[in-house]
Amino acid sequence: MANLPPASEGAIAAALAAFPELDHPEARPLAGGLINQTFAVEAGGERYILQRLSPIFAPAIHWNIAAVSERLRARGERSPRLLESAQGRPWVDLGEAGIWRVMTRIPGVTFDTLVGDRAAQARSAGALVARFHGALRDLDHAFQALRQGVHDTPAHLARLRQALAEGAGHRLFGEVEALAGRIFAAVEGLPPAGEVPSWVVHGDLKISNILFDEADPREARCLIDLDTVGRMPLWMELGDAWRSWCNPGGEDQSEARFDLEVFAASVEGYLGDLGAPLSDAERRSLVHGVEWIAVELSARFAADAIFESYFGWDRARFPAAGEHNLLRARGQFALFEAALTTRGERAALLLGGR
Structure with missing residues (x-):
């Protein structure tokens, strides 16, 4: 599990409200992450990922993520897109409630080890x-x-x-x-x-x-x-x-x-x-x-x-x-x-x- 105390419902709601692109979002927890807290979000018929960033990362890493993912998509590769918050950045700072981000969710499945073929x-x-x-x-x-x-x-x-x-x-x-x-x-x-x-x-x-x-x-x-x-x-x-x-x-x-x-x-x-x-x-x-x-x-x-x-x-x-x-x-x-x-x-x- 993530190295963060559980986020309150109020913090989750505030984080979702900070991203204008989300239309009537609903979030549920996703298990498996060791570092960041992750939630699946559905909004306006689209699927997203909401994450509370671990304090081991500085918010400025989101500029790196944005640059990399934008280049990948421009070259025809799939990559999640970070949403812009009402603060004009690809994250939102909620003070004591933490740093939060939202990205598009690409359909697929992950494994801890290779399986099958x-x-x-x-x-x-x-x-x-x-x-x-x-x-x-x-x-x-x-x-x-x-x-x-x-x-x-x-x-x-x-x-x-x-x-x-x-x-x-x-x-x-x-x-x-x-x-x-x-x-x-x-x-x-x-x-x-x-x-x-x-x-x-x-x-x-x-x-x-x-x-x-x-x-x-x-x-x-x-x-x-x-x-x-x-x-x-x-x-x-x-x-x-x-x-x-x-x-x-x-x-x-x-x-x-x-x-x-x-x-x-x-x-x-x-x-x-x-x-x-x-x-x-x-x-x-x-x-x-x-x-x-x-x-x-x-x-x-x-x-x-x-x-x-x-x-x-x-x-x-x-x-x-x-x-x-x-x-x-x-x-x-x-x-x-x-x-x-x-x-x-x-x-x-x-x-x-x-």
């Missing part, structure tokens, strides 16, 4: 992401209020060292310390990504941020949850995608398998629809992207197991946040190890036939 879904998702990247390649926009240090591996490793230095008395210290030793050793053995250009990217390509066709769930329709759009190298963007798409067990398991068939299908879809050549350096960086992201996330979750600071944990399965984060850390390290066993095959797919 997983390879077909991955191929379509890869092609969709390629069109997203291609449409935004020359976007002239000064991105605002970006998250800092999202894939700053040295910073995450430093935080893990801090957790070990400060957490000797923690109930999970011994288990975290043992895992941390393996994480530090793994990082020492990874090739550096090298100097490669940044692209305009989605920033959080977990599978649940891809909207699939409800009638034919093999077809990826559009990317949703654009709060994280910005610029970064493709190995970060796609490495994060592959650690989600290619792990059929998901993030909340201590063991993992890397699905090479899904990886191959996604690469086929991506490279087939990108429409712009990647340099040899970019392709080489993609080989190791999922390895870097998986071990980085393992370090992040291991530190969170000591600090117990991560906002979303399953109270039904775990006694505290630390236990859930330790499981996540082990799962991501298991994924890293599984990915290593496929490095040769992945390299052949990414580097062959250029």
Whole structure:
């Protein structure tokens, strides 16, 4: 659930009233979001999404979302449209009641993991992401209020060292310390990504941020949850995608398998629809992207197991946040190890036939 207290009926009504385009709107809660509070809205025969923004995001991110979604639609891609509020911005500030936004709702269905014909879904998702990247390649926009240090591996490793230095008395210290030793050793053995250009990217390509066709769930329709759009190298963007798409067990398991068939299908879809050549350096960086992201996330979750600071944990399965984060850390390290066993095959797919 979102890391926000439930919104009052008065706040929801005030938020809806702030968007003149909505004609007699009615809202109902939508479950599933970990960060923002989300409501389905029907108004004037149209469907929308109302969201209360988490305070981890600044309102200025909406200028980023608007620029990206407008460009995507101009290039023939589906993307939700932000509505303008009575304040003349693509959000409304209700003071203590929070920051709210409304966007058009695109029909479709989301999944936490690939289902059914997983390879077909991955191929379509890869092609969709390629069109997203291609449409935004020359976007002239000064991105605002970006998250800092999202894939700053040295910073995450430093935080893990801090957790070990400060957490000797923690109930999970011994288990975290043992895992941390393996994480530090793994990082020492990874090739550096090298100097490669940044692209305009989605920033959080977990599978649940891809909207699939409800009638034919093999077809990826559009990317949703654009709060994280910005610029970064493709190995970060796609490495994060592959650690989600290619792990059929998901993030909340201590063991993992890397699905090479899904990886191959996604690469086929991506490279087939990108429409712009990647340099040899970019392709080489993609080989190791999922390895870097998986071990980085393992370090992040291991530190969170000591600090117990991560906002979303399953109270039904775990006694505290630390236990859930330790499981996540082990799962991501298991994924890293599984990915290593496929490095040769992945390299052949990414580097062959250029």
